[in-house]
Amino acid sequence: MNNYLDELNEQQRQAVEYCDGPQLVIAGAGSGKTRVLTYKIVHLLNQGIAPYRIMALTFTNKAAREMRERIEALVGHDIAVQLRMGTFHSIFSRFLRANAERIGFKHDFTIYDTSDSRSLIKLIIKDMQLDDKTYKPASLQSMISNVKNSLITPADYERHQGLRDADNNAGRPLTYKIYKAYWDRCRVAGAMDFDDLLFYTNILLRDNPDVLERYQEMFQYILVDEYQDTNFAQHLILVQLTKLHNKLCVVGDDAQSIYSFRGANIDNILKLKQVFPTLKTYKLEQNYRSTQTIISAANTLIEKNKGQITKHLFSENSVGEKIQVIKCDSDYREGFIVASKVAAIKARQGSRFSDFAILYRTNAQSRRIEEAFSRGGLYNTHGNIRDAIPYRVYGGLSFYQRKEVKDAISYFRMSLNPDDDEALRRIINYPARGIGDTTVSKVQHCAMENGVSMWQVINKPDTYGLKANKGTLGKLNAFVELITGFIRLNIEGNDAAFVAKTIIERTQLLSILLNDNTPENISRQENLAELINGVTDFVEAKQEEDDENILLTDYLAQISLMTDQDEENNDGDCVTLMTVHAAKGLEFKNVIIVGVEEDLFPSYMSVNSLRDIEEERRLLYVAITRAKSTCILTYTSSRFINGQTKACTISRFVKDIDPVYLDLSNAGNEALTPAQPKRQHIEWSPQVRQAYTPTRAPRPAVQSVPIRQTAVAGNKNFAIHSVTELSVGTIINHSRFGEGEIITIDKSGADAKIQVNFKDVGPKTLLLKFAKFEISQ
DNA sequence: ATTCGTTCGGTTTTT
DNA sequence: CCGAACGAAT
Numbered sequence: 001m002n003n004y005l006d007e008l009n010e011q012q013r014q015a016v017e018y019c020d021g022p023q024l025v026i027a028g029a030g031s032g033k034t035r036v037l038t039y040k041i042v043h044l045l046n047q048g049i050a051p052y053r054i055m056a057l058t059f060t061n062k063a064a065r066e067m068r069e070r071i072e073a074l075v076g077h078d079i080a081v082q083l084r085m086g087t088f089h090s091i092f093s094r095f096l097r098a099n100a101e102r103i104g105f106k107h108d109f110t111i112y113d114t115s116d117s118r119s120l121i122k123l124i125i126k127d128m129q130l131d132d133k134t135y136k137p138a139s140l141q142s143m144i145s146n147v148k149n150s151l152i153t154p155a156d157y158e159r160h161q162g163l164r165d166a167d168n169n170a171g172r173p174l175t176y177k178i179y180k181a182y183w184d185r186c187r188v189a190g191a192m193d194f195d196d197l198l199f200y201t202n203i204l205l206r207d208n209p210d211v212l213e214r215y216q217e218m219f220q221y222i223l224v225d226e227y228q229d230t231n232f233a234q235h236l237i238l239v240q241l242t243k244l245h246n247k248l249c250v251v252g253d254d255a256q257s258i259y260s261f262r263g264a265n266i267d268n269i270l271k272l273k274q275v276f277p278t279l280k281t282y283k284l285e286q287n288y289r290s291t292q293t294i295i296s297a298a299n300t301l302i303e304k305n306k307g308q309i310t311k312h313l314f315s316e317n318s319v320g321e322k323i324q325v326i327k328c329d330s331d332y333r334e335g336f337i338v339a340s341k342v343a344a345i346k347a348r349q350g351s352r353f354s355d356f357a358i359l360y361r362t363n364a365q366s367r368r369i370e371e372a373f374s375r376g377g378l379y380n381t382h383g384n385i386r387d388a389i390p391y392r393v394y395g396g397l398s399f400y401q402r403k404e405v406k407d408a409i410s411y412f413r414m415s416l417n418p419d420d421d422e423a424l425r426r427i428i429n430y431p432a433r434g435i436g437d438t439t440v441s442k443v444q445h446c447a448m449e450n451g452v453s454m455w456q457v458i459n460k461p462d463t464y465g466l467k468a469n470k471g472t473l474g475k476l477n478a479f480v481e482l483i484t485g486f487i488r489l490n491i492e493g494n495d496a497a498f499v500a501k502t503i504i505e506r507t508q509l510l511s512i513l514l515n516d517n518t519p520e521n522i523s524r525q526e527n528l529a530e531l532i533n534g535v536t537d538f539v540e541a542k543q544e545e546d547d548e549n550i551l552l553t554d555y556l557a558q559i560s561l562m563t564d565q566d567e568e569n570n571d572g573d574c575v576t577l578m579t580v581h582a583a584k585g586l587e588f589k590n591v592i593i594v595g596v597e598e599d600l601f602p603s604y605m606s607v608n609s610l611r612d613i614e615e616e617r618r619l620l621y622v623a624i625t626r627a628k629s630t631c632i633l634t635y636t637s638s639r640f641i642n643g644q645t646k647a648c649t650i651s652r653f654v655k656d657i658d659p660v661y662l663d664l665s666n667a668g669n670e671a672l673t674p675a676q677p678k679r680q681h682i683e684w685s686p687q688v689r690q691a692y693t694p695t696r697a698p699r700p701a702v703q704s705v706p707i708r709q710t711a712v713a714g715n716k717n718f719a720i721h722s723v724t725e726l727s728v729g730t731i732i733n734h735s736r737f738g739e740g741e742i743i744t745i746d747k748s749g750a751d752a753k754i755q756v757n758f759k760d761v762g763p764k765t766l767l768l769k770f771a772k773f774e775i776s777q
Numbered sequence: 778a779t780t781c782g783t784t785c786g787g788t789t790t791t792t
Numbered sequence: 793c794c795g796a797a798c799g800a801a802t
Contacts, residue, residue: 778802
């Protein structure tokens with residue numbers, strides 16, 4: 001591995017080679033940022049830095065996984081696996097578990113997800129007898145999140161005159177008390193929310209010099225991706241950790257900062273030089289991803305924002321097609337037009353469905369697209385109905401958020417940390433065991449008064465003066481016994497798969513679902529089965545690596561920070577549907593951005609503040625720059641929202657783009673009247689303007705015809721097979737990809753791999769230890 | 778205690 | 793339109 005520097009352009013190479021001090025790399029969209037990070041890590045390894053002394057922080061688990069894979073290809077598995085790579089949340093949650101007692105938590109602390117903390121906040125508001133219209137749980141939640149990200153404790157908040165005044169003026173003077181109560185209940189429950197993971201990491205490092213020194217010493221070099229989307233708490237962790245070696249490389253693009261609602265602070269980038277006076281700044285300005293037209297259009301859009309680091313993104317790729325703007329009569333029609341576009345472009349390019357992404361501002365918009373896709377869009381030119389378009393929706397409810405799965409996980413959580421009140425409240429009467437709302441409220445109240453968890457109360461009802469009749473006490477006791485049994489399973493050191501299976505058996509979570517076979521129930525059964533499979537897979541995969549007994553606590557620690565984005569996406573060849581936020585860091589040959597309308601994109605929540613509008617504009621910038629060759633914007637004149645059809649108008653952002661880069665032949669009149677006088681802008685590639693060909697006439701409108709969706713195949717005996725059962729030419733039937741023929745078998749690595757040519761989705765490489773299929777012949 | 782029906786209100790993006 | 797939340801009936 002000695003020629004990797006040759007694969008970089010001058011700027012990239014400089015950024016990779018400079019390793020002597022703090023460094024900021026401003027990396028425009030598609031400028032090879034991941035490549036720089038990857039090679040930089042390889043470079044550090046070549047300089048003799050031990051892999052476990054390099055920390056690389058990414059925005060999603062998926063990004064970390066992909067980067068690790070790329071590095072693995074260059075330096076091998078044994079080295080790559082030692083790198084500390086992951087999200088802030090996942091890496092530092094491990095530090096917190098290792099040092100939990102220093103901050104008054106137990107090793108097995110629970111991580112509350114967003115809905116857990118929401119429900120706790122609701123409870124507190126109710127308990128304080130406050131009006132939930134004045135004290136809206138959702139806004140309190142985001143307020144609490146914001147103050148935590150600014151490292152403000154409840155005590156700080158109470159003393160903070162500015163915050164208190166603001167609350168008083170807003171008619172919510174008791175906000176500080178809710179924050180305090182929420183804080184206290186989390187501690188009693190032995191639980192941290194997402195923001196606590198960062199908050200307590202700061203506390204841990206601040207208050208324990210020995211711990212800080214150990215980590216400072218350990219991590220010789222720290223790299224951070226997507227730095228524009230870090231918040232103050234994350235920033236401060238870095239500042240603390242890099243004090244000793246002073247070696248840090250942050251990569252980011254202020255023009256792509258889209259997470260300020262989550263506390264992301266653009267000043268982290270803009271003012272980095274003040275914190276690290278010896279900071280060296282590098283800029284990557286050549287885009288390798290998109291056509292010149294796409295880059296130029298995006299540049300004219302983002303120019304309308306004020307206050308950013310000067311940067312001139314350019315592309316030397318082909319000029320490419322104009323960005324099409326398409327007006328639709330309704331959101332319903334929009335779906336069909338998008339489906340037809342996908343089919344037409346795919347046929348023209350001879351590309352795959354996976355070359356397409358449909359991006360939208362809000363998750364709710366996916367519904368209409370899905371409906372149209374499953375019907376295959378409109379008639380094609382021969383009047384035939386098209387086949388359904390396969391798609392995969394990212395985002396929305398993750399697997400672990402589904403009711404039946406979360407119920408099971410709540411039992412898992414209780415078995416490790418019975419003080420976890422949110423888990424307890426969920427399952428104390430599910431399956432029904434005669435402990436109703438009245439009893440739960442009493443326990444709840446009693447727990448709050450005594451400053452203990454609900455588990456403590458039901459464990460020692462007399463000690464805490466719980467008033468309940470004999471029958472109720474008996475039922476509570478039975479529940480305590482049940483959970484105690486589960487706790488024991490873990491103490492005895494059983495592995496995660498065994499404990500999980502035992503819990504699901506003893507609670508009858510699965511068996512009660514077997515009683516009636518409504519489609520809904522069948523899907524629940526499958527999800528529970530999938531959960532058990534997931535635990536089993538997890539245990540097996542982990543055991544391969546470090547041969548230890550894998551405990552339930554390890555499993556929970558892993559999944560509590562997993563999101564829908566992180567799930568495997570090998571569903572074969574399909575179109576990607578996701579929010580623009582979720583598309584950050586990704587690229588597609590063809591991108592269709594739907595719902596480019598006022599009050600939707602930009603969101604109506606943001607129209608009152610210039611700051612927010614600029615973030616929305618960056619969001620569209622991010623969306624457009626995902627596209628390599630084709631980009632289409634659609635908007636509708638009416639949209640069905642919350643049971644009502646509402647009139648819509650084209651987004652102001654379309655008018656921010658220089659029309660010279662737009663194909664407006666299907667865009668309606670609104671798009672033709674510019675919002676502002678046409679202005680000069682900097683032209684990065686002079687040849688762009690001349691290169692346009694006249695656009696074709698619009699497609700004639702055609703009618704949509706609803707057709708039935710074909711049902712999915714029934715149950716099969718999919719299983720994991722060993723390499724000895726297989727040979728080249730074997731026909732298998734895979735649980736997800738269907739039928740295919742084995743082309744190669746690779747036994748060389750630690751894990752046997754097979755390559756299979758699937759009838760429907762083409763060739764795929766499968767890891768034998770995970771692939772579920774049956775052997776057909 | 779549970780279930781069913783009605784009303785009401787929200788309504789962005791996510792580790 | 794959807795889900796949560798509340799009230800009434802079993």
